[in-house]
Amino acid sequence: MSRPAAVRRFILGGSFSSLLAIVIVKAMGFAESVFVARVIGADGFGLLTLVLSLTNIMIAVATLGVPPAVTKFLAGEVSTSSQASRSTVYMAVRLIAASSAAVCIAVGLVSYFLLAPYYSNPALLNMLILAVILVGLTAPLIPFANALQGLGKITQLNWVSVAGAAIGLVLAVVLAIALAERGALIAFLVGSAMPGFLALRYVKKGIRGLPNRDPAIPVSAKGMLNYGLPTLLAGLSVLAAVYAMNSWLAVSSGFVDLGNLAVAGSLAAVIGFVPSAMGIPLVPVLSSLNVSDPKRGRGLVPRAMRITAFVSVPIVVIVIIFAQEIIGVAYGPQFSGASPLLAILATSALIASITGVVGSQIAGSGQMWLGLEINLAWVTAVISSAAALIPRLGAVGASLAILTGYAVLGLILIIIGRRKLLLSFDGVTVPAAWSLAFVGIALVLQSFTGTIRIQAGVGVTLLCVVSIFVLLTGDERQLVREALVLLGLQSRSP
Numbered sequence: 001m002s003r004p005a006a007v008r009r010f011i012l013g014g015s016f017s018s019l020l021a022i023v024i025v026k027a028m029g030f031a032e033s034v035f036v037a038r039v040i041g042a043d044g045f046g047l048l049t050l051v052l053s054l055t056n057i058m059i060a061v062a063t064l065g066v067p068p069a070v071t072k073f074l075a076g077e078v079s080t081s082s083q084a085s086r087s088t089v090y091m092a093v094r095l096i097a098a099s100s101a102a103v104c105i106a107v108g109l110v111s112y113f114l115l116a117p118y119y120s121n122p123a124l125l126n127m128l129i130l131a132v133i134l135v136g137l138t139a140p141l142i143p144f145a146n147a148l149q150g151l152g153k154i155t156q157l158n159w160v161s162v163a164g165a166a167i168g169l170v171l172a173v174v175l176a177i178a179l180a181e182r183g184a185l186i187a188f189l190v191g192s193a194m195p196g197f198l199a200l201r202y203v204k205k206g207i208r209g210l211p212n213r214d215p216a217i218p219v220s221a222k223g224m225l226n227y228g229l230p231t232l233l234a235g236l237s238v239l240a241a242v243y244a245m246n247s248w249l250a251v252s253s254g255f256v257d258l259g260n261l262a263v264a265g266s267l268a269a270v271i272g273f274v275p276s277a278m279g280i281p282l283v284p285v286l287s288s289l290n291v292s293d294p295k296r297g298r299g300l301v302p303r304a305m306r307i308t309a310f311v312s313v314p315i316v317v318i319v320i321i322f323a324q325e326i327i328g329v330a331y332g333p334q335f336s337g338a339s340p341l342l343a344i345l346a347t348s349a350l351i352a353s354i355t356g357v358v359g360s361q362i363a364g365s366g367q368m369w370l371g372l373e374i375n376l377a378w379v380t381a382v383i384s385s386a387a388a389l390i391p392r393l394g395a396v397g398a399s400l401a402i403l404t405g406y407a408v409l410g411l412i413l414i415i416i417g418r419r420k421l422l423l424s425f426d427g428v429t430v431p432a433a434w435s436l437a438f439v440g441i442a443l444v445l446q447s448f449t450g451t452i453r454i455q456a457g458v459g460v461t462l463l464c465v466v467s468i469f470v471l472l473t474g475d476e477r478q479l480v481r482e483a484l485v486l487l488g489l490q491s492r493s494p
Helices: 003-063 066-075 080-121 122-141 143-150 154-179 183-206 221-252 256-293 294-323 323-331 334-362 368-393 393-420 424-444 452-471 474-489
Strands: none
Touching: 003 080, 003 122, 003 154, 003 183, 003 221, 003 256, 003 334, 066 143, 066 221, 080 122, 080 143, 122 143, 122 256, 143 154, 143 183, 154 183, 183 323, 183 452, 221 256, 221 368, 221 393, 221 424, 256 294, 256 323, 256 334, 256 393, 256 452, 294 323, 294 334, 294 424, 294 452, 323 424, 334 368, 334 393, 334 424, 368 393, 393 474
């Protein structure tokens, strides 16, 4: 098999197995979200969302951006050395353990003296202290799941992800009933750490199977932090913006509005299935090609963007047009205020999904400081928009601020991709126009009422799906045939 075909088969096979795993994981995560929201209500769900936004900041700082660095280096620089790979993983765990201890002490003090008095909510302090303890215990496990991705063990990674989600769901069912918001918090943090815990034995086995070629030079702490810190700062800037926006919304409009925003965001995350699935095998492939064949790596990006658009747009159209029904069936009438938010956030998720493929190229090429600069632009757009819109429009303003941020981010990624990463987007123009047209129609239909919206929505969705086959290139049709083979829906040609 030729190298291009092998790369395509690896990404396609990894994407399908990853997509299946992500669908299962997201389905269980969605079920967990629905169950918890129905048990604790909009107000409690808003409180949980605020605590989780703070917890995510803690985890980001505690991990120092090291987990993605583990993926990068195990797939690239130390991939030919068992000894160097083992030392690199252990270095990552030691860094995170030390950082977690410092973060937990600092956040515990800040929570007690500053945050609890600011929000005047006794339940918030108890939940924050619980979060501090759990983050300290679980953060050092996180890089093991990333190590599986770096080793190319996508099947094992998918398995531990599914198992971790299942454990989290079971815990959520039991603990949310018994402990309400605190139980849901425990389930979330333990469930998010389980993939790393379950990955331990697979990582050890994978590293033992690597050759021991010279030079066996492990990645130093400085080298890991040089990659990880810009990743940390980029992620931290986003998490800080999300927390600030959630805090403004909770203080100005209340926890009910924040709960509606969280529900809409949870449903909008469905659109990220495909790019998430592609990203799991795509990042290590781009990391490898960046060393061996940069031109071929650059050629994968626009193709991945086209495929992401073709698969994601029909989902977005359905979510936008039928937002009212989706919210009602999933979360119940108490979250009816989330319907208009879902239409806006679904559009944001589509932009993030398509242009996020460029982010995979940035990560694969190791240009993480560039990624930080891009994220800061997103943060600036979101914070400035949120400051103007949330006081006037509440949760709708917060959703529009997120849409503004992703629109700015997408434009910046395209410009940087063309000028700095030397990417060609000629083949993306038509799918982009097609996406814009159908999303625009869906947003118009979403404002209609009665059977007109339902009937027109079904027709537009069918037209969207049929039109995809007209836009597919010859290579993409071949990709579809290979996909059918992998799914067992078509026999392999001799």
